[in-house]
Amino acid sequence: MSSANSKEQMHIVDVQAHNELITAAFIARGFNEEEGRAAAEIAAVATTHGNRTHNALKALHLDELLGSAIGNCTPGANIIKKEHRFAASEVWDGNKKLGQLVAKEAFNRAIELADKYGIGMVSVDNAWHYLWGSGYAIDAANRGYIAYTNCTSTLAEVVPFGGKFPTLGTNPHTWAFPTTNELGYPICIDWATSTVAMGRVQQLKREGGTLPPESAVDADGNPTTDPAKAVSLLPFGRHKGYGLSLVNEIVAAYIGGSIPTIRGTQSSIPSEKTTSSFFFQVIHPEAMSGNAFAAGRDQKSNVKAVIDDILGHGNETCLLPGQLEAQAAERTKQAGGLLFSTAELEELNKIAATLDRPALTSKPFES
Secondary structure, three states, X not given: OOOOOOOOOEEEEOHHHHHHHHHHHHHHOOOOHHHHHHHHHHHHHHHHOOOOOOOHHHHHHHHHHHOHHHOOOOOOOOOXXXXXXOOOEEEEEOOOOOHHHHHHHHHHHHHHHHHHHOEEEEEEEXXXXXXXXXXXXXXXXXXXXXXXXXXXXXOOOEOOOOOOOOOEOOOOEEEEEOOHHXXXXXXXXXXXXXXXXXHHHHHHHHHOOOOOOOOXXXXXXXXXXXXXXXXXXXXXXXXXXXXXXXXXXXXXXXXXXXXXXXXXXXOOOOOOOOOEEEEEEEEOHHHHOOOOOHHHOOHHHXXXXXXXXXXXXXXXXXXXXXXXXXXXXXXXXXXXXXEEEHHHHHHHHHHHHXXXXXXXXXXXXXX
């Protein structure tokens, strides 16, 4: 769910100006324009929906720390689409290409397969971080499809339940459902399998604040709520989050992913991989329908009836996953531009200065 703080002073930045800056930042690192624009656009989508942990700052930070600077992401690389015998699925070698562009193309291809076969699947080996999974899944849901994606995170930063050493990624899962006609927005369930994402740790470190209890440990393995001292993360829900994180690692292992603890590093083991793996699945709703809906309902009205029942009986004030993101997107629309905190805007303008570009102009957002 969105991490936006409505009480914080926010600044409105023109979307095009933001995208041009971020595109230029990626081009300056050797990426081509198509890659730069894909990175900028998915960052803008995240910011539009109130997600501040997987925005442009996160994208550039990841690339600088763990990506093209150390060879784990290759500017201008070409995706290799492998031949195999299953019509409704494809297997790609991402070839360390920028993950945002790979994910965009993979979801589009999975939609094409779902249109033809009812279900489409694309798995990607040798991948680089695709940032905010909801951005792609919400787009697919708005186009009428059920969408799912998971991936292995760049680094092993999460301690398994009952353990003491980080051997899992934050390993997010994202589901989105085409409920826009019924609710006004897609239901979208998106979470890291750690109690918080590392991007949240970085945000709190940048802007001040404390972590929730039992979400991180320091260098000695002791629990900490200080984002400056957090070294490793803990799974949410104890054994349950651990199990969901394990799903990503095992799916990646079937795809071709290698040892989690060397992922994202400059491993000295020549026979091992340091890359991540992606999994994308799209389902056409008609492919699931048994057409035996109660009380004369069709599929869409049946989905609405189920949601209404869940939120009835005194539960009317409960939130649905995706609701906060939809509200944030509406605020962005009202603002007429992307909303950034003071600290975020300062960081973006530091990037502009390093590129000899003018600072982003902004105006305060009056909520």
